Amino acid sequence: MDGRLASLVLTRNRSRILSCRPVHRGSDRLDLRLHASFATAETGILKTVALYALGRFGKAQRRGALAILRRYFETHGNPGQGARPTRRPPAVRLDPLGRSLDLRNLRDRLNEAFFEGRIEVDITWGRALPRTPRRRAARRTLRLGSFDGTRNLIRIHRVLDDPQVPGEVVEAVVYHEMLHADLPAILRGGRRYSHTPEFRRREKLLPTHLKAEAWLEEQLPYLLSARLRRC
Numbered sequence: 001m002d003g004r005l006a007s008l009v010l011t012r013n014r015s016r017i018l019s020c021r022p023v024h025r026g027s028d029r030l031d032l033r034l035h036a037s038f039a040t041a042e043t044g045i046l047k048t049v050a051l052y053a054l055g056r057f058g059k060a061q062r063r064g065a066l067a068i069l070r071r072y073f074e075t076h077g078n079p080g081q082g083a084r085p086t087r088r089p090p091a092v093r094l095d096p097l098g099r100s101l102d103l104r105n106l107r108d109r110l111n112e113a114f115f116e117g118r119i120e121v122d123i124t125w126g127r128a129l130p131r132t133p134r135r136r137a138a139r140r141t142l143r144l145g146s147f148d149g150t151r152n153l154i155r156i157h158r159v160l161d162d163p164q165v166p167g168e169v170v171e172a173v174v175y176h177e178m179l180h181a182d183l184p185a186i187l188r189g190g191r192r193y194s195h196t197p198e199f200r201r202r203e204k205l206l207p208t209h210l211k212a213e214a215w216l217e218e219q220l221p222y223l224l225s226a227r228l229r230r231c
Contacts, residue, residue, distance in 0.1 A: 004029055004054065010036040015149025016184050017073050020053040020118065030054075033184070037076045038069075045072050055118070066120055092151060094124040098161035101170055107154070110175050114205065121147070121181050123174070126155040142223055144216075145173045147180040154178065159223050172212035179203060 006029040017035040022028070032053055038045065045068070051057060052065045096103040103123045111119045144157045154177040160170050179202055185194040203209060216223075 005032060007031045009033045010039055011184070012036060013184050014077065016181075017077075018049065018052070018069060019182065019184065021182070022116075035073060035077065037073060041072065041076070045069070055116075062120060092122075092124065092153060094122055095127075096124050098125050098158075100161060100163050100165070101167060103154075103156060103170075103174065106171060106174050107178070110171065110178055114175065114202075115178065115182060119178055119181055121152050121154050121178070123154040123156070125161055126157050142220070144223075145177040147177045149181075152181075154181065164222075166212075166215060168208040169212045169215050172206060172209055175206050175209075176203060 006023045009032070011033050013033070013035065016033075017038075019033045020030050023031055030053060034049065038049060041049075048065050048068055052062065052069070057065055103125065107119075107121070107123045111117055142157065142159065144160060146155050147153070148155065154174065156170065156173060156177075159165075160173065179199055180194060183194075183196065183199050183202070185192050186196060206212075
């Protein structure tokens, strides 16, 4: 990799088979995390890994390269068990264009500003949920976004697709889920931790983070009632 590889960690992370980031901001040296099944890959696959990690592909080429690497993983991702394809999850209908925002534009802008264009995820508004049973209607929590590693997909709750919700709030939720796509969870003491200190540090790099958090805390009753109205 032209001498730019600072470290290589082989993982068993099945939801994120490859991730690459600078050693520190502004550095051209890279830390690469790669699924262990690629350790015995042929030269062509390893070259694709290297070119993808170095950012030598255009946007369309990156998607094609990622598809090649995923196909390799599907047939080689079970070392010692033979070539057995990983079961594909059911296809999801993407609906990123909302009443107020196109989530694709928001994702792409954040990707260039904070992730150096390396995040390759789909994004969609979530489907409307069936009406909440009365005994659960008073719940005071609301999951506004999620990252599905098996589908490489970010979902944003429909309750945020509202002209009354500031764009910076939706931006903060999308950025939060993009961080999940970029930073794999860690295992400690048999428990899985997603919101690591590094995650929290990078979350605060978004200039509107605190303002969005304050708005969400203050307007939670509105969002909860809007959820019930739209179900």
